[in-house]
Amino acid sequence: QQQVKQSPQSLIVQKGGISIINCAYENTAFDYFPWYQQFPGKGPALLIAIRPDVSEKKEGRFTISFNKSAKQFSLHIMDSQPGDSATYFCAAGRDDKIIFGKGTRLHILP
Amino acid sequence: GAGVSQSPSNKVTEKGKDVELRCDPISGHTALYWYRQSLGQGLEFLIYFQGNSAPDKSGLPSDRFSAERTGGSVSTLTIQRTQQEDSAVYLCASTVHGGSNTGELFFGEGSRLTVL
Numbered sequence: 001q002q003q004v005k006q007s008p009q010s011l012i013v014q015k016g017g018i019s020i021i022n023c024a025y026e027n028t029a030f031d032y033f034p035w036y037q038q039f040p041g042k043g044p045a046l047l048i049a050i051r052p053d054v055s056e057k058k059e060g061r062f063t064i065s066f067n068k069s070a071k072q073f074s075l076h077i078m079d080s081q082p083g084d085s086a087t088y089f090c091a092a093g094r095d096d097k098i099i100f101g102k103g104t105r106l107h108i109l110p
Numbered sequence: 111g112a113g114v115s116q117s118p119s120n121k122v123t124e125k126g127k128d129v130e131l132r133c134d135p136i137s138g139h140t141a142l143y144w145y146r147q148s149l150g151q152g153l154e155f156l157i158y159f160q161g162n163s164a165p166d167k168s169g170l171p172s173d174r175f176s177a178e179r180t181g182g183s184v185s186t187l188t189i190q191r192t193q194q195e196d197s198a199v200y201l202c203a204s205t206v207h208g209g210s211n212t213g214e215l216f217f218g219e220g221s222r223l224t225v226l
Contacts, residue, residue: 006152034214043114043201043217044153089153096141097166098215102152
């Protein structure tokens, strides 16, 4: 059972454009929603996270939008740069368990 | 080093052999996680430790997989009688208390297992 569904699987964006990755979850008990960024040969690293009491969180060029009623959240990368090319994972957590989506491979064209 | 350390970084083994993968978490981190990353499958949760105990083993795919943690620090993931479908990158992560409470998992660079 896939508890966190992520789309698209891959994404190509022009430099300077907006990258948008979407996730949906099933378990309403989840109370923590992080996004992780992974470069080839490295482990994932936390990028930004949100809790369900807010609808949006922004850190620099990265924004999480959260829709509790729809059980959906998304990552927006503004002014996308070639250095943002990586695999992005959304996740949902409750207590001590964090479940990840299948990842989105993002490629920013120079 | 200050980060999560995993060894070996690469392991090639023959089908049917046993393998052990090691994780050294960040000092002081009480929670430790193992995930498996296969192509196109994302990060698959395997097991979680709080201290030396494993309150959640629900992700272990079969009884060929086991893990232990000693001294609240180093953890070993053991795969017995390896199969080709076990080929993947095995990632370890640690955090201060628990993922949802503190927010950030610190991952190692993984152990890439190839079963021939």
